[in-house]
Amino acid sequence: SACSSKLVLSRVHPMWQEPLAIPGGDRQSPIDIVVRKSVFDPQLRPLKVQYDPRTCQQIWNNGYSFLVEYDDTTDKSTLKGGPLEDQFRLCQFHFHWGENNAWGSEHSIDRRLYPAELHLVHWNSDKYSLFEEAVIEENGLAVIAVFLKIGKRHEGLQKLVDALPAVRHKDSVVEFIKFDPACLLPEKIDDYWTYAGSLTTPPLTEAVTWIVMKQHIEISHDQLAVFRSLLFTSAEEQVQRSMVNNFRVQQALKGRTVRSSFT
Numbered sequence: 628s629a630c631s632s633k634l635v636l637s638r639v640h641p642m643w644q645e646p647l648a649i650p651g652g653d654r655q656s657p658i659d660i661v662v663r664k665s666v667f668d669p670q671l672r673p674l675k676v677q678y679d680p681r682t683c684q685q686i687w688n689n690g691y692s693f694l695v696e697y698d699d700t701t702d703k704s705t706l707k708g709g710p711l712e713d714q715f716r717l718c719q720f721h722f723h724w725g726e727n728n729a730w731g732s733e734h735s736i737d738r739r740l741y742p743a744e745l746h747l748v749h750w751n752s753d754k755y756s757l758f759e760e761a762v763i764e765e766n767g768l769a770v771i772a773v774f775l776k777i778g779k780r781h782e783g784l785q786k787l788v789d790a791l792p793a794v795r796h797k798d799s800v801v802e803f804i805k806f807d808p809a810c811l812l813p814e815k816i817d818d819y820w821t822y823a824g825s826l827t828t829p830p831l832t833e834a835v836t837w838i839v840m841k842q843h844i845e846i847s848h849d850q851l852a853v854f855r856s857l858l859f860t861s862a863e864e865q866v867q868r869s870m871v872n873n874f875r876v877q878q879a880l881k882g883r884t885v886r887s888s889f890t
């Protein structure tokens with residue numbers, strides 16, 4: 628059946644060797660969100676997202692995903708509110724996706740996987756002065772996760788899709804400016820789940836307040852096919868490997884509570 632082949636596939640293509648022991652290891656990501664076990668928290672406030680497209684700088688293929696990187700030397704593109712006590716600066720966004728539309732997201736909702744997942748990465752600029760400092764602190768990062776579903780073409784995303792062939796290989800960079808990441812958020816950003824977790828790629832540090840959107844966005848099959856045309860490997864390498872299935876296996880909840888901002 629598909630699920631057993633998935634198990635085989637995910638065993639065959641681990642993105643990287645999972646470390647034997649992870650520092651702490653009791654708040655790892657991603658997870659499956661069991662809706663009926665999430666707890667409504669009326670004290671969760673609306674999210675305040677203020678992104679300035681002029682802070683958009685470049686796209687970089689780092690060999691795991693492609694990152695759209697923002698100038699985070701000033702408080703021009705920020706996130707606050709929701710479960711957050713402090714102000715966070717946008718530093719980059721990236722995606723995780725599968726080799727087909729049956730899987731690809733890192734989180735799931737009642738075991739439902741999506742073909743892809745967007746991560747908007749922010750760091751706590753009230754407490755730290757660099758991303759690199761924040762990434763090792765438990766209140767250092769806030770990541771907004773948005774599920775992607777195959778459907779109508781996402782007009783705002785197309786500018787990004789058209790730039791991807793320029794970063795086909797690992798370590799390639801291309802200038803990319805004036806992109807407003809707010810166009811990738813769903814209509815209702817005040818319906819989300821939130822929990823304490825970690826980075827899903829090395830160093831896997833337990834620094835992330837996850838904010839997982841209830842509403843998904845839609846992209847077309849052809850747009851996602853361009854994501855899959857990217858490569859994990861650099862131009863010099865003999866064997867080229869398609870950048871697909873760049874998601875981490877799901878982690879144990881270990882007693883954590885997932886809160887919801889909605890009933």
Ligand SMILES: NS(=O)(=O)c1ccc2oc(=S)[nH]c2c1
Nearest residue numbers: 746748770825826827828829
């Ligand atoms: N996939 S993710 O958890 O959003 C994420 C976000 C930022 C990161 O910086 C490094 S280094 N690894 C990262 C993983």
Ligand SMILES: [Zn+2]
Nearest residue numbers: 721723746827
């Ligand atoms: Zn990610």
